[in-house]
Amino acid sequence: MRELVYYAAVTLDGFIAGPDGEFDAFLVEGDHMEGINARFADTLPTVAAEALGIDQRREVFDTVLMGWNTYTVGGLDSPYRHLRQIVFSRTRTADAENLEVTAEDPVSVVRRLKQEEGAGIWLCGGGALAAVLADEIDRLVLKRQPLLFGAGIPLFGDRPYRPERFDAVETVAYGSGVVVTELQRRRAAT
Known part of the structure; x- marks a missing residue:
């Protein structure tokens, strides 16, 4: 069965973005980038991977889940067009390559996706969507940044x-x- 993985950058005080969605303080240069890009190449926006010459094989993730605010933050119509992109919104729509916007219950969607064949399911954000899906998260991959947002x-x-x-x-x-x-989530013994 496929796993839902919440993969996110987070500050020492537990924030994935500033009050208005700011994320520009996160470190995107340094010795951590080579290791992260090698292991999690699928999490780079497609255009960034192409510019860096990084091959995205969809081996770790083949699907990404986002809330509407996370989807719009980069300003790209299809930020992860190499993946199946599912964006949750009750009020908005968008049409782009490999993009689906749905008002369906996120838990139902994840349970259905987990039954399908494929690689991992990446929960990209945001925090409200992560709270809704918390019981469905199988793994966390946290890039703890040496920052406090307050x-x-x-x-x-x-x-x-x-x-x-x-x-x-x-x-x-x-x-x-x-x-x-x-x-990895500790499951109760059965």
Whole structure:
């Protein structure tokens, strides 16, 4: 069965963007970029990967999920056209290559996607969508940035207090201060 992976950059104080969606303070240069781009090439916008000569094979992810605000942040009609892109919005529409905008319940969509053949499903953002899908997330890959925002969009939006355990799979620390941690959901024994 396919996994839903929430792969995101996050500040030390738990924000994936500033109060107005700002993300320009995140480190996009440094020794962490080579490792991240090699392992997670599918998460680069298609035009960026093409410009950098990075091959996107759809081996890690073949589908990306986004809320409307995350979709519009880069200003591209089809930011990840190498992937199947599903954008959740109850009020907006868009038409672009490999892009589907849906008002369908995100949990229903994810459960259906998990039953299909394919590579991983990348939850790109935002925090409100992550809060809705929290129980469906199988893995977290967090690129912890050596930054404090003080305010902004939380990693899991307004998710209510309900502790859930994830186990560390791998952690890689870079000289830039970025630490990439992969965690897997701890499932109850059956």
